[in-house]
Amino acid sequence: MIPAHITPINSPIHRVDPRVRFLGGLMLALVLALSSTPIVLLCGLALGIILCLLARLPWIALRPRLFTIATFAVLLLAFLPLEIEPHSTLRLTYHPERVALAATLILKAFSIVLVFTALVSTIEPVTLGHALRHLGCPASIILMLLFTIRYAETLTAEARRMQAAMALRGFRPRLHPRSLLHFGTLAGMLIARSIDRSERIMDAMTCRGFNGTFHLYRHFAFTTRDLVATFLLATAAILLLTLHLLA
Amino acid sequence: MSPALSITNLTFGHQPGQPLLERVHLSLQPRDRCILRGSIGSGKSTLLHLAIGLRKPWQGVIRIFDTPLDSPPNLRLARRRAGFLFQEPDDQLFCASVSEDIAFGPLNLGWDRATVHQAVRQTLDRLDISHLENALTHRLSGGEKRLVALAGILAMEPDLLLLDEPTNHLDDQARDKVVNVLRQSSCAMLIATHDPTLAEALSARSLTLNEQTLHERPAPPP
Numbered sequence: 001m002i003p004a005h006i007t008p009i010n011s012p013i014h015r016v017d018p019r020v021r022f023l024g025g026l027m028l029a030l031v032l033a034l035s036s037t038p039i040v041l042l043c044g045l046a047l048g049i050i051l052c053l054l055a056r057l058p059w060i061a062l063r064p065r066l067f068t069i070a071t072f073a074v075l076l077l078a079f080l081p082l083e084i085e086p087h088s089t090l091r092l093t094y095h096p097e098r099v100a101l102a103a104t105l106i107l108k109a110f111s112i113v114l115v116f117t118a119l120v121s122t123i124e125p126v127t128l129g130h131a132l133r134h135l136g137c138p139a140s141i142i143l144m145l146l147f148t149i150r151y152a153e154t155l156t157a158e159a160r161r162m163q164a165a166m167a168l169r170g171f172r173p174r175l176h177p178r179s180l181l182h183f184g185t186l187a188g189m190l191i192a193r194s195i196d197r198s199e200r201i202m203d204a205m206t207c208r209g210f211n212g213t214f215h216l217y218r219h220f221a222f223t224t225r226d227l228v229a230t231f232l233l234a235t236a237a238i239l240l241l242t243l244h245l246l247a
Numbered sequence: 248m249s250p251a252l253s254i255t256n257l258t259f260g261h262q263p264g265q266p267l268l269e270r271v272h273l274s275l276q277p278r279d280r281c282i283l284r285g286s287i288g289s290g291k292s293t294l295l296h297l298a299i300g301l302r303k304p305w306q307g308v309i310r311i312f313d314t315p316l317d318s319p320p321n322l323r324l325a326r327r328r329a330g331f332l333f334q335e336p337d338d339q340l341f342c343a344s345v346s347e348d349i350a351f352g353p354l355n356l357g358w359d360r361a362t363v364h365q366a367v368r369q370t371l372d373r374l375d376i377s378h379l380e381n382a383l384t385h386r387l388s389g390g391e392k393r394l395v396a397l398a399g400i401l402a403m404e405p406d407l408l409l410l411d412e413p414t415n416h417l418d419d420q421a422r423d424k425v426v427n428v429l430r431q432s433s434c435a436m437l438i439a440t441h442d443p444t445l446a447e448a449l450s451a452r453s454l455t456l457n458e459q460t461l462h463e464r465p466a467p468p469p
Contacts, residue, residue, distance in 0.1 A: 150384065154385055203301050204331075208399065215354035217347045
C-alpha cells in the first residue's frame with residue numbers, strides 16, 4: 001500500500017468505489033499477464049501511466065516500486081540471453097533473440113505494477129478489507145487482514161520497546177551463543193505477550209456482544225461515477241484483449 | 248427495583264487453595280456510583296472480570312439486573328446491559344478505525360444501520376471527539392485511545408458501567424473529559440482506580456479491597 005501521507009485523497013481515481021478499482025485492476029492485470037503481444041503491453045504501459053497521472057501519484061510513491069522492477073529488468077536483460085552450453089560447465093552462449101523475451105517480461109511487469117499501483121495501492125488497507133468482504137471474500141480472511149492492520153504496528157512497537165530495554169541494560173548484539181539466546185528469549189516473550197493480548201482482545205470482543213459474526217460498519221454506494229469508471233475500465237480490458245486476439 | 252449488580256458470597260483465586268477474594272458481598276443499585284480501591288494485586292481487576300463473567304467464581308452468585316452469570320445465554324443477556332472498560336485500551340480497540348470500533352457493539356446488538364450510525368455520531372459528539380471519527384485506532388494518543396474505548400461501550404447504551412482504571416495515564420485535560428462524561432451519565436458504576444480524587448469528583452461511595460474482602464469507607468462530603 002502507498003502510505004496515506006504521500007498520496008492525495010481527492011483524485012478522480014480515489015473518488016471511484018474501491019470495489020470497482022479492485023476488480024478493474026485485477027481484470028487489466030490478468031489481460032496483461034496473459035498477453036505477450038508488444039502492442040498490447042505498450043498500450044498497457046500507456047494506460048498504467050495515464051492511471052497514475054489520474055491518481056496524482058507523486059514520484060516519491062512510485063520510485064521504490066519502479067526501482068525494484070528496474071533492478072529486476074537489468075538482471076533479466078543481463079542473464080536471460082545467456083545459456084550454459086550442454087555438456088560444458090564454463091562455456092556461455094549468447095542468444096540475441098531472447099532479448100525480445102526479456103523486454104516482453106519487463107514491459108509486462110512495468111505495466112501491471114503501474115495499473116495496480118494506480119487502482120489498488122491507492123485504497124486504504126482498511127477500506128480494501130471492507131471492499132473485499134463486500135465482493136464476497138470469506139469473513140475469516142478479512143477479519144485476519146483487519147486484525148493484522150490493527151495490531152502489526154502495536155506488536156512492532158512492543159518488540160522495539162523490548163529491544164530498547166535490552167540495549168539500555170548493556171546488551172550488544174553479537175554472533176555469540178548468549179546473544180542468540182537473548183534474541184530467542186525476545187522472540188519467545190513477544191509470542192507469549194501476543195497470546196496474552198489475543199486472549200484479552202477476545203474477552204473485550206465477547207463483552208461487547210461478539211458471537212462469531214463480524215459485522216461490517218462501512219458500506220459503499222455505487223454511483224453514476226462508479227458506473228462510468230466500470231464502463232471505462234471494462235472497455236480498456238476488452239480493447240486490450242481484442243488487440244491481443246487480432247495480433 | 249432489582250440491583251444493577253449483586254455479588255453474594257463470592258470466593259475466587261487464581262491458584263487452587265489460595266483465594267484472592269473470599270466471601271465478598273456487594274450490591275450496587277441503579278444509578279449508584281462506587282469506587283473500588285486497594286493495593287496493586289489486591290484483586291480489583293479480578294473482581295471486575297468476575298462481575299462481567301470473564302472468570303468463573305469458585306463459589307458465590309453474581310447477578311446483573313437479576314440475571315445470574317451462570318450460562319452463555321445469560322451472559323449474553325447480562326452483557327447487553329453492562330459495559331466493561333479494560334485497563335489497557337489497545338486490547339479494547341481491536342477495530343482498525345474509530346467509527347468501526349464504536350459501531351462494533353451496537354452492530355452486535357442487532358441495531359439497524361441508520362440507528363448504529365446515529366449512535367456512533369452521538370457518542371462521538373458526547374465525548375467531544377467527532378474529529379477522530381475516521382482516524383485509525385493504532386495512530387491515536389493514549390488519552391484519545393481511552394476516550395474512544397469509553398465511547399465504544401457508551402454507544403451500546405448500558406445501564407451498568409464496570410471501569411478498570413479509566414483515568415490511568417491520562418493528562419489533566421483528558422481526565423477531566425472522562426470525569427465529566429461519567430458525571431453526566433445515569434448508569435450505575437463500579438470503578439477500580441488508584442486515582443484518589445475520583446470518588447470525590449463523582450460523589451461516589453468508596454470501597455476498599457483489603458485482606459481478600461471488601462470494606463466500606465465513609466462517603467465523601469457532598
